[in-house]
Amino acid sequence: MNTNWRRIILWALNAVGAFVGAWALAAPRSFYDAFPAPGLFGAWVGVDGPYNEHLVRDVGSLYLALFAAGVVAALMRRADASVAVGVAWLVFSVPHLIYHLGHLHEFEPIDAVAQSISLAAPIVLAIPLCLPPRRRTVIGGRTVTGGRTVTGGRTVTGGRTVTGERTVTGGGEAR
Structure with a gap:
């Protein structure tokens, strides 16, 4: 997967973390009574035991x-x-969903459906982040991706051998 x-995906997860975290930390009683959306869904946190300000604030801090x-x-x-x-x-997220x-x-x-989807979404988003980055090769100042074979420090491209290349992994430093 490329850097973009x-x-x-990171910014989508960041939006979740900021929304949940800021609300739970700044207004824990409101979060307990009304999360995820007052008037749109029932209270998802309040049905799962008595109010505990410390626990709600800790969850907010974790999300932040x-x-x-x-x-x-x-x-x-x-x-x-x-x-x-x-x-x-x-x-x-995995134990949270379970x-x-x-x-x-x-x-x-x-x-029940909305909560299951909303708790599975961060898992679906996080899995691709854990995949190894796509390897790229820089040849003469040009970046090329995929379909190349690197042997003995040389890149074979379409039957032709090119020297003086660097292999770059997912926006990191050249190797």
Whole structure:
């Protein structure tokens, strides 16, 4: 996957992290009573036990930490940074989804479906971030991708051998 797609995915995840994190941290009681959207869905947090300000603020801080790491990765434009953020989202989101799938009986059908989709979305977005970057080769100042065989320090392109190349991985440094 190229750097532009990685950045698009990072900014989508960043939007989730900023929205959830800022609301839970700044207004924990409102988050507990009304998340995800007052009047549009039922309260998803409030049905899962008594209000606990400490827990809600901690969840807000966790989402803001994911947001901050995602912003750094998006601005760095390096594949390795986006891989780390993707792994962090998966480590959080997979158990989060599993827990909530086991507690859907507490919700109206529309809320159960919407919650499942909204909790699966970060997983679907994070998986491609964990894929290795596409390898690129720089030949004489030109970047070419895919379909090349590198042997003994030489790149074979369409039956012709080119020397003096550098292999670049996903926006990182030349190797």
